[in-house]
Amino acid sequence: MTRIALFLAFVLSLTVLPAMAQDKPAAAPQPEPMRIVLTRSPEPCEPDCREWLAAQGAITSETLGELRRALASLNGRKVPLLVYSTGGTVEVAIAMGELARKSGLDIAVARTVFSQRDPALGTIDERSPLCASACTLFLAGGQRRIIPPQSRIGVHQQTIVETETTTVRDYKIVRGRKELVDERTETRTVKQEQATGEIDARMRRHLDAMGLDRSFLEVTVSTPADTMRYLKPDEMLATTIATELGSATLAFSGLRASQAPRAPANLNAAAVLPATLVAPATPIGSVELGPHRGGRLRLALSIGEGRYQQTAALRMRLLFGDAPIPTRLRTVTLSLPNGPPIVARNEDGSDPEAPMTADILRETLCGLTDRTAVSLKIEPPAEDGNPASWQRSGTAAELLRLPTLRNAVCR
Secondary structure, eight states: OOHHHHHHHHHHHHHHHHHHHSOOOOOOOOOOBOEEEEEEOOSSOTTSOOEEEEEESBBOTTHHHHHHHHHHHTTTOOOOEEEEBOOBOHHHHHHHHHHHHHTTOOEEEOEEEEOSSOTTBEEEEOSSOEEETTHHHHHTTOSSEEEOTTOEEEEOOOOOEEEEEEEEEEEEEETTEEEEEEEEEEEEEEEOSSOOHHHHHHHHHHHHHHTOOHHHHHHHHTSOTTSOEEOOHHHHHHTTSOSEESOGGGGGTOOOOTTOOOOOSOTTSOOOOOGGGSOOOEEEEEEEEEEETTEEEEEEEEEEEOSSTTEEEEEEEEEETTEEOOOTTOEEEEEOTTSOOEEEEOOOTTOTTSOEEEEEEHHHHHTOOTTOEEEEEEEOOTTSSOGGGSEEEEEHHHHSOHHHHHHHHOO
């Protein structure tokens, strides 16, 4: 080998080998594949412990098998399924929805927090429920579809997902010869920008078979694939992706809402519960909240029949002295120990001063003691008042007038 060739080989070896040692950019983290496991409440509850199927993670080609195995483990028992997922493969999600409907499953949106000591035990976390993209096609298969109002139900055009596989080989040049150092296979997921007519048709057949309003598909296909539209509570009802708005714990009642209202298909129309379905409320007292524009703000409380057989409706009306304050754009968040926040709203668009109402399980209210720590937070419109002064923490006896409430609810 000539001196020139030797020099070139030496230079190449210096330039190739250091490149191999450089760190490669980290790949984007992939969501964990969905696991579906039978979960039980950790509280002492034998023999009537709450059980549910917890389905969490991305829907992949393996997930349908996960659901089949989970259902087989029930041996014919009926338990609700709680789902928390960013989405995944469309075809698998549709097949899972069909299997859920065939099995008569009720599906609620909530996250399960598993016990570190025993993975078969878990608690329900409703602080930020999520079911997005292809997850909604799975959710559509629920016999009942129970969605907490604070949930993120995300829709967009569904895309074709393809996997590209590339063989990567690393070489080094030693003494003028190219030698193979490493060989590996790399895969990456590629999404088409637009949903195809075939996917749209398959989704339409699935959603029709599940009994959803056509407006749900219209909202989905009109949202670009690279964005996400999160439905408002009235849209969840209007598109019928939700058969019931409320705590995921309603799934354990096994009871449907009596005379549950069907919301209009028009997305711009508010889903209003007819007043004839709700019995008159019983006043239980009021709570002083603090100063407001030179006066005192207070919250008048009353309790009535809930929309479901196992719930009571807690109603809250804002007053300035004795004069009502508009509540249409406000919410009241009630925080109780060991449970998700309960959000009350005024959903009656025809009456801006109507009470803010939330359905609460009777067993939750009746399980409180006078000294249970609770808090109330009122969210006013951005231009109105000082939100920091519209918050109270105290005992259930002080803020919920618990002795009176207990007499009205816990019989």
